[in-house]
Amino acid sequence: MPDDPDLIFHGGDVVTVDADDSVAAALAVRAGRIVAVGSAEDVLALRGPDTTVVDLAGRALLPAFVEAHSHPTQIAEALGPPAVDVRPFVVPTGAGVFDKLADAVRATPAGTQILLYGVDAVLQPDLRLPTRTELDALAPDNPVILVSNSGHAAYANTASFELAGITRDTPDPAGSTFVRGADGELTGEALETGALTLLATPFIRDVAAPRAYENLHWAFAQLAAAGIATASEHSYNKVSQAHLYTRAAAEPDVKLRIRAYEIGTPDVAADPHHRAPDRAPGANELFAQIGMKLWADGSPWQGNIFTSFPYLDTEATRRMGLQPHHHGGMNYTGEQITALATAFIAQGWQLSCHVHGDKAIDVVLDAYEAARAPASSRSRLEHVGAMTPAQFDRAAAMGMSPSMFIEHVYFWGDALIDELFGPEHGAHWMSARTALDAGLRISFHNDGNVVPPDPIGNIATAVTRTAKGSGRVLAPEERITVAQAIRAQTIDAAWQLHLDADVGSLEVGKSADLVILSANPHDVDVDDIRRISVEATYLAGRQTYGADA
Numbered sequence: 001m002p003d004d005p006d007l008i009f010h011g012g013d014v015v016t017v018d019a020d021d022s023v024a025a026a027l028a029v030r031a032g033r034i035v036a037v038g039s040a041e042d043v044l045a046l047r048g049p050d051t052t053v054v055d056l057a058g059r060a061l062l063p064a065f066v067e068a069h070s071h072p073t074q075i076a077e078a079l080g081p082p083a084v085d086v087r088p089f090v091v092p093t094g095a096g097v098f099d100k101l102a103d104a105v106r107a108t109p110a111g112t113q114i115l116l117y118g119v120d121a122v123l124q125p126d127l128r129l130p131t132r133t134e135l136d137a138l139a140p141d142n143p144v145i146l147v148s149n150s151g152h153a154a155y156a157n158t159a160s161f162e163l164a165g166i167t168r169d170t171p172d173p174a175g176s177t178f179v180r181g182a183d184g185e186l187t188g189e190a191l192e193t194g195a196l197t198l199l200a201t202p203f204i205r206d207v208a209a210p211r212a213y214e215n216l217h218w219a220f221a222q223l224a225a226a227g228i229a230t231a232s233e234h235s236y237n238k239v240s241q242a243h244l245y246t247r248a249a250a251e252p253d254v255k256l257r258i259r260a261y262e263i264g265t266p267d268v269a270a271d272p273h274h275r276a277p278d279r280a281p282g283a284n285e286l287f288a289q290i291g292m293k294l295w296a297d298g299s300p301w302q303g304n305i306f307t308s309f310p311y312l313d314t315e316a317t318r319r320m321g322l323q324p325h326h327h328g329g330m331n332y333t334g335e336q337i338t339a340l341a342t343a344f345i346a347q348g349w350q351l352s353c354h355v356h357g358d359k360a361i362d363v364v365l366d367a368y369e370a371a372r373a374p375a376s377s378r379s380r381l382e383h384v385g386a387m388t389p390a391q392f393d394r395a396a397a398m399g400m401s402p403s404m405f406i407e408h409v410y411f412w413g414d415a416l417i418d419e420l421f422g423p424e425h426g427a428h429w430m431s432a433r434t435a436l437d438a439g440l441r442i443s444f445h446n447d448g449n450v451v452p453p454d455p456i457g458n459i460a461t462a463v464t465r466t467a468k469g470s471g472r473v474l475a476p477e478e479r480i481t482v483a484q485a486i487r488a489q490t491i492d493a494a495w496q497l498h499l500d501a502d503v504g505s506l507e508v509g510k511s512a513d514l515v516i517l518s519a520n521p522h523d524v525d526v527d528d529i530r531r532i533s534v535e536a537t538y539l540a541g542r543q544t545y546g547a548d549a
Contacts (some may be wrong), residue, residue: 004048005030007512007541010040012056013520016506017063017490018022021483027061029512032540037506038244058519062486063505064229064513064537065455066493069352069382071235071448072219072258073244077200077208078117078147080215082108087118087149089411089452094119101138101146108214110141113160113203115282119448120149121319122301122415128319130155132188135137145200146178148452150299154190154199163188163202163239174266175295175331186352192298192331193235193263216244217255224255224545226453227515227534230494230503234352234382234448236260242372249287255537255544257286257495257513261293261352268292269343277346283502283511283540290498291350292378294340295331297360300385300420302410304328305357307386309425316419327359334363341371358386365394375399378496383447385429392431392438395440401496403443404488406461407451413467413474426474432462432488433478443493444485459521461527482521482529512541 005028013026016037026043028036036043047053050321079085084104086097102112121127125410135144135157143159161167168184173194179187190199208215223231223400233245241260248254259281268274298304303311303322306329311317313324341351351373355364366502374378381387381395384402395402401485408416409430416426435442444458462485465474473479480488494504503513521529536546 003030005035005046005051007052007054008043008047009054009056009061009514010044012058013060014506015060015062015520015522017487018505018507024506027506027514029541032512034506034508034510034512037508051251056482056516059535060517061506062217062515063503064488064515064539065227065489066443066497066499066504067223067228067231067445067453068496069234069405069445069447069492070223070231070453071214072231072233072256073241074151074235075219075222075449076212076215077204078115080208080218081211084114084116085118085464086116086146088120088123090118093126094124097124097127097146098138101144102388105139105142108142108147113143113145113207114139114181115145115165115203115207117147118149119146119155119424120301122412122419123149123417125316129321130188132156132158132161132186133415135188143202143533145203147196147200148299148302150190150301151196151450152299152302152304153197155188156190156199157188157251159510160199160202164199168197172399174336180276183500191302192305193295203243205219213244213247216248220248220255221545223453224537224539225534225535227455227517227545228256228453229256229513229515229537229539229544230259230497230499232497233258233260236262236289236293236335238289240263245287248399249285254286255539257283257503257539258288259499260287261291262289263293264292266340272277274347280498283499283513291352292340292344294337294351294353296337296353296355296364297328297330297357300408300416302357304331305386306330306360306363307357307425308359311420312422314419316415318444328357330360330363334366335362338367338370341367341373342425343376345371345373350377351402352382354382356383356385356453358388358391361387361391365391365398365400368398368400373398373400378498380496386425386430387435389431389434389438392435392440396438397438401443402435403445403493404435405434405447405450406430406432406444406458407454409465410457410461411451412470413465413472414469419472428475431478432480436480436484441492441495442488443496444488445493455489456517456521456532456534459489460526462488463526463529468525475544482526486521512538514538516546
């Protein structure tokens with residue numbers, strides 16, 4: 001019958017994430033929308049002859065996770081074939097990185113460019129960052145680029161610089177640097193997005209582009225396997241990516257809904273025709289641009305975030321090339337950020353700015369205030385590792401909201417205290433409790449290719465604040481509840497993407513974006529949350545991951 005549900009789920013907790021955080025016993029879906037949530041008796045009474053009934057068998061049904069800050073195209077380019085994944089989660093030592101490089105050189109035809117993604121001077125403790133001439137010796141017949149795990153630095157040999165047309169006289173792109181030695185020659189290091197984009201253009205054009213669409217689908221599958229149905233694209237380039245995302249969104253089996261934040265440049269800011277749409281796109285639109293992406297500072301693991309407190313003088317910071325009493329700095333001046341923010345707010349866009357250091361956060365809040373960013377735009381601050389209580393209060397008063405890279409605490413927690421900032425500042429990294437106490441709606445994210453997509457891991461870290469290496473708890477007063485952590489990965493993340501009316505909770509009328517988990521996070525010991533597995537993911541009622549549920 002036309003009114004019969006297509007799907008009914010029962011036999012386990014239906015964790016709705018509604019305003020009351022209620023738990024139901026069953027849920028029904030028709031035509032991609034939720035049509036009933038309630039008791040098993042009432043919902044099962046709706047089934048018809050063609051209804052598929054899924055017995056959860058004690059598992060839990062939650063809203064599909066929302067990844068509010070991701071980079072699917074970077075996942076595709078940096079981790080998809082033929083790029084080589086050398087992130088510390090895959091290759092834990094510096095020696096292993098160079099073994100992978102040697103393997104790639106042996107396996108790659110002479111003249112073909114090689115890209116390794118994920119070197120990390122903090123988590124790969126024996127890693128010494130290579131110079132251009134050292135890479136020349138290691139790869140005499142291939143252009144080579146090693147990209148840092150943060151995505152904010154790269155190290156290349158002479159052949160890669162020549163292939164990209166970069167010389168000692170090439171001007172530094174705005175907000176970026178081609179590092180030069182005292183003699184003016186390129187050292188091999190490139191810092192920040194503009195420089196990395198120019199350096200990697202030949203690899204993207206000649207090596208990655210032929211596989212771009214295939215690898216984008218591969219990236220979508222990685223996110224769907226983590227229980228994600230909606231993700232952002234936080235480094236959207238309309239010229240090179242619009243056709244990929246538009247094509248993917250039209251596919252009947254597409255695995256993700258995408259909301260894009262375009263890279264904000266002066267040229268785009270000056271374009272009188274670059275206007276935001278008059279209405280926020282609904283969940284049925286599987287791809288849409290909703291905002292503009294700005295940068296303020298860089299990465300704590302590269303030493304280029306702008307802080308009021310210094311980096312420690314340790315073996316790790318010396319390997320990073322930092323001098324004692326180093327405080328980092330800005331990639332853009334306050335004036336530049338204000339000019340871009342003002343232009344994009346006038347065009348009607350939501351703002352989203354990458355910022356970590358507390359000094360840089362002041363600059364960004366000043367810029368948003370000067371630009372008169374309206375609370376209705378839900379403009380955002382991304383990552384916010386060192387954000388202070390006063391800054392959270394100020395953001396709340398302005399109607400801004402933070403998206404937190406909470407897994408810094410898990411993967412880099414020991415390094416934050418012992419190697420980089422000491423207990424006073426390192427332990428309070430990603431202060432989620434303080435943000436919530438200020439009245440903010442927050443989201444969690446994994447930042448695309450930096451760490452594996454893992455919303456369940458984010459929830460576990462927010463609840464326990466346990467560092468992976470030592471097991472120590474960082475600033476236990478910053479722990480939040482399981483319910484609050486789930487909201488940051490569902491309804492509040494959807495709110496940041498202007499999608500909360502359609503996704504993020506299990507309520508009648510909303511899109512049937514669902515995830516089946518092996519257990520209800522509320523019912524397990526908090527130290528066991530990370531062990532919960534994703535068993536199936538649904539986008540608008542269509543299964544995108546997992547065995548037949």
